[in-house]
Amino acid sequence: MVDISESNNEAEPAADAVLVRNVCKSYGKSQPVLRNLSMQVEQGSLYGLLGSSGCGKSTLLSCIVGLKTWETGEISVLGRKIDENVTMGKHIGFMPQDLSLYELLSIKETMKYYGKLYGMTWEQIEERFQFLQNLLKLPGDGSSYIRKLSGGQKRRVSLALALLHNPKLLILDEPTVGLDPLLRKSIWNHLFKLTTVSKITVIITTHYIEEVRYSNKIGLMRNGRLLVEDDPICLMKLYQASLLEDVVLKICRKDQNHGLNELPSKTNNLEGVFVDNQPKFQATWKKNLKSCCNEMKGICGTNGKFCITCSDSKNDTTTTNPSLQNQPQPSNVTTATEKISPQEAPPVTNNNQPPKYKFLNSCQASIQRSIAHSKAEWINILRSPIYICILTLLPAFQLLTTGGVVGVEPKGTKIGVVNYEFLNWEAGCIKHREAIGSNDTCDLSMLSCGLIQHLYSSGYIAPIQVTSKEEALAAVKRGDIKGYIQIPVNYSSFSIERAVMKHFASNESIDGSRVTMHMDLSDYITMFVALADLLKSFERFIEEIGERCDFSLKIVEFPVQFREPVYGSLEGSAQTYVIPALIAGLLFEISFAVVPLILINALKQGTLVRANVAGLRFHEFLIGVLFTMTSLTIIQVIICYMSLEYGLNFRIQGSILVFTFLCLLTTLCGGTFGLLLGIIMKDVLCIVITAVFLIPMLMIYAGVLQPIEVIPHNLRFMSLLFPTAAIVEPFRSVMNRGLSLTHPTVWPGVLLTFGWVMVLTITCLLLRKKLKT
Numbered sequence: 055m056v057d058i059s060e061s062n063n064e065a066e067p068a069a070d071a072v073l074v075r076n077v078c079k080s081y082g083k084s085q086p087v088l089r090n091l092s093m094q095v096e097q098g099s100l101y102g103l104l105g106s107s108g109c110g111k112s113t114l115l116s117c118i119v120g121l122k123t124w125e126t127g128e129i130s131v132l133g134r135k136i137d138e139n140v141t142m143g144k145h146i147g148f149m150p151q152d153l154s155l156y157e158l159l160s161i162k163e164t165m166k167y168y169g170k171l172y173g174m175t176w177e178q179i180e181e182r183f184q185f186l187q188n189l190l191k192l193p194g195d196g197s198s199y200i201r202k203l204s205g206g207q208k209r210r211v212s213l214a215l216a217l218l219h220n221p222k223l224l225i226l227d228e229p230t231v232g233l234d235p236l237l238r239k240s241i242w243n244h245l246f247k248l249t250t251v252s253k254i255t256v257i258i259t260t261h262y263i264e265e266v267r268y269s270n271k272i273g274l275m276r277n278g279r280l281l282v283e284d285d286p287i288c289l290m291k292l293y294q295a296s297l298l299e300d301v302v303l304k305i306c307r308k309d310q311n312h313g314l315n316e317l318p319s320k321t322n323n324l325e326g327v328f329v330d331n332q333p334k335f336q337a338t339w340k341k342n343l344k345s346c347c348n349e350m351k352g353i354c355g356t357n358g359k360f361c362i363t364c365s366d367s368k369n370d371t372t373t374t375n376p377s378l379q380n381q382p383q384p385s386n387v388t389t390a391t392e393k394i395s396p397q398e399a400p401p402v403t404n405n406n407q408p409p410k411y412k413f414l415n416s417c418q419a420s421i422q423r424s425i426a427h428s429k430a431e432w433i434n435i436l437r438s439p440i441y442i443c444i445l446t447l448l449p450a451f452q453l454l455t456t457g458g459v460v461g462v463e464p465k466g467t468k469i470g471v472v473n474y475e476f477l478n479w480e481a482g483c484i485k486h487r488e489a490i491g492s493n494d495t496c497d498l499s500m501l502s503c504g505l506i507q508h509l510y511s512s513g514y515i516a517p518i519q520v521t522s523k524e525e526a527l528a529a530v531k532r533g534d535i536k537g538y539i540q541i542p543v544n545y546s547s548f549s550i551e552r553a554v555m556k557h558f559a560s561n562e563s564i565d566g567s568r569v570t571m572h573m574d575l576s577d578y579i580t581m582f583v584a585l586a587d588l589l590k591s592f593e594r595f596i597e598e599i600g601e602r603c604d605f606s607l608k609i610v611e612f613p614v615q616f617r618e619p620v621y622g623s624l625e626g627s628a629q630t631y632v633i634p635a636l637i638a639g640l641l642f643e644i645s646f647a648v649v650p651l652i653l654i655n656a657l658k659q660g661t662l663v664r665a666n667v668a669g670l671r672f673h674e675f676l677i678g679v680l681f682t683m684t685s686l687t688i689i690q691v692i693i694c695y696m697s698l699e700y701g702l703n704f705r706i707q708g709s710i711l712v713f714t715f716l717c718l719l720t721t722l723c724g725g726t727f728g729l730l731l732g733i734i735m736k737d738v739l740c741i742v743i744t745a746v747f748l749i750p751m752l753m754i755y756a757g758v759l760q761p762i763e764v765i766p767h768n769l770r771f772m773s774l775l776f777p778t779a780a781i782v783e784p785f786r787s788v789m790n791r792g793l794s795l796t797h798p799t800v801w802p803g804v805l806l807t808f809g810w811v812m813v814l815t816i817t818c819l820l821l822r823k824k825l826k827t
């Protein structure tokens with residue numbers, strides 16, 4: 055994308071400020087909006103573009119400022135051919151029909167934002183603000199928020215933005231609608247002065263036809279064609295009308311009644327070309343727009359030579375325009391000087407600079423625009439309580455609530471215990487322990503009581519006394535307990551016999567010393583934890599007997615032993631596994647959801663479009679938004695760190711800097727992924743629905759809740775499709791294992807995520823044309 059504000063060619067003199075030649079434009083497959091339209095606006099002239107609602111005025115202006123693309127024809131602005139790669143930047147002042155203002159910014163902040171996009175200094179912005187405040191009667195001292203202004207006040211602010219930088223070309227789409235007559239007059243006076251004194255070109259659309267009677271030229275549009283383009287006073291003489299409105303009416307009538315007669319014979323197949331909704335015409339257009347446009351060359355109002363002319367003999371309408379001589383002297387002329395003085399004019403690039411400096415200047419300007427946009431986004435976020443909550447409190451809340459629950463093993467699972475050795479074990483075991491006295495006594499009677507006591511110790515199991523297996527089964531079926539343990543009659547004596555006899559033990563003693571379990575395995579996770587705890591309890595029980603009775607523990611010891619772990623601790627839970635991935639997922643999710651909303655908001659409000667005309671290129675918008683998101687990530691990192699430390703008692707093992715770097719990278723990845731979605735969908739509802747479906751998949755296929763290895767082989771390729779998958783492992787390595795960025799379990803994931811960011815960014819930049827419909 056080339057911004058000619060920064061190019062060498064900007065000073066090239068051009069005869070015409072705007073030259074439109076044979077432009078055809080349609081929206082999608084619908085009927086064309088601009089039909090082989092040609093238009094010529096001389097430098098330093100005031101051009102009034104008239105036409106009924108829906109005739110294509112705004113579309114034409116959008117094409118001129120480079121916001122919309124067109125199918126055929128050419129547009130030159132200030133001597134430079136406009137295409138999708140060229141923006142006019144600070145040379146154009148554009149006031150779109152929609153207000154296109156950030157509602158949460160104040161008037162002054164809005165001025166500063168656009169001033170910086172235009173490349174102005176603070177002093178220049180302040181000076182122009184004072185002048186425009188006076189000219190347009192902007193409310194207060196500029197501290198009022200845009201959302202609190204009336205419709206007319208907002209329109210004035212919008213106009214002020216177009217005038218802010220004293221552009222060479224002003225394109226104003228209905229600037230005076232809704233304003234009081236005095237203010238309208240003052241604005242027109244100012245525009246006349248700009249064209250006559252400062253040689254600034256103004257193209258203006260309005261529905262108040264009489265407003266443009268003193269302009270140098272008017273263009274009258276109808277159904278996407280320019281019916282006439284001429285000096286309004288001259289036209290009034292030609293049509294012997296005292297009101298321009300009557301001229302417009304007559305031309306429109308003539309077009310409606312006689313349009314068909316003016317068709318050259320070769321276009322007779324376009325019968326009904328000027329009549330709307332003519333099916334044959336529509337079909338022809340849809341069939342081949344380009345050839346249709348070619349065929350229309352030569353038709354009145356479509357070829358750049360207009361069928362109704364009265365000033366053909368005049369070569370220079372800008373200097374000898376009678377309309378200006380006849381112009382009534384304004385009664386409320388402002389005293390401020392409108393000629394661009396060196397102080398007022400935005401800094402212009404020195405064309406004689408060596409390429410190195412030009413490149414540096416261009417980079418500096420680009421950074422300035424990105425920063426200005428980032429600041430505007432920051433103010434927007436700071437003034438929106440919902441955004442603040444989403445971006446700061448939500449991560450902490452989700453981390454504390456989810457991190458405190460996900461991965462934590464369930465405790466207090468109710469398990470029935472049918473102890474046939476001692477049916478009333480609850481009371482009986484207490485009495486038995488009291489009778490034995492010291493805990494060190496080697497007592498081998500009522501071993502079942504010792505086993506039950508160990509079941510209590512860890513808290514994972516809550517043993518419930520049940521007196522028969524039938525009763526226990528019924529309780530499981532009722533959902534009162536999750537399963538039951540059955541301890542046989544004479545459990546103690548058979549256990550001793552088995553221990554003494556070892557491999558000579560009888561089948562009866564083997565069966566009689568066996569504890570059986572009957573579980574509700576439909577609740578897999580709870581039962582898995584209960585089962586693991588039961589085995590541990592049994593191990594502790596045997597160990598305790600061994601210690602009391604001086605047994606060799608080796609014969610009962612589990613033949614595998616956990617020693618000092620390489621990473622983590624023996625007491626660690628699944629929580630340590632889940633938390634790092636949860637943080638990665640959260641940061642990704644937030645920027646994945648917020649960035650497309652920022653984009654769509656900017657598109658819907660028209661602020662992106664307006665900023666784009668002011669010189670903000672799409673990549674600068676992207677950088678600005680991502681810079682805002684990443685700077686917010688720093689706050690999120692602090693909040694996450696405190697939540698981990700004080701809320702979840704989780705300590706990050708690795709470097710905080712590396713952790714912060716991973717967080718920033720994840721935010722970037724989520725942001726670019728979200729932006730791509732925003733560009734493709736351009737609709738909030740679609741984004742929300744997609745996010746609802748996509749986020750759980752992102753969590754699962756990224757291995758947030760469970761290892762990627764649990765994903766079936768034929769579905770594992772899916773994890774490659776989700777950018778979160780690569781970054782989760784580096785998070786675990788840094789947070790749980792304390793590894794550095796250069797470790798082989800960290801850098802590949804970081805590199806891959808960086809690759810994702812690059813690919814997504816490039817795709818977004820390539821697809822940005824989709825935003826220009």
Ligand SMILES: Nc1ncnc2c1ncn2[C@@H]1O[C@H](COP(=O)(O)OP(=O)(O)OP(=O)(O)O)[C@@H](O)[C@H]1O
Pocket residue numbers: 081087105106107108109110111112113114151827
């Ligand atoms: N983004 C779009 N997608 C599809 N059709 C569009 C789009 N924008 C405008 N149009 C259609 O193009 C036609 C011309 O619209 P445009 O806004 O250029 O008219 P206009 O002359 O500026 O009207 P008004 O004076 O009411 O603002 C209309 O029929 C409109 O419905």
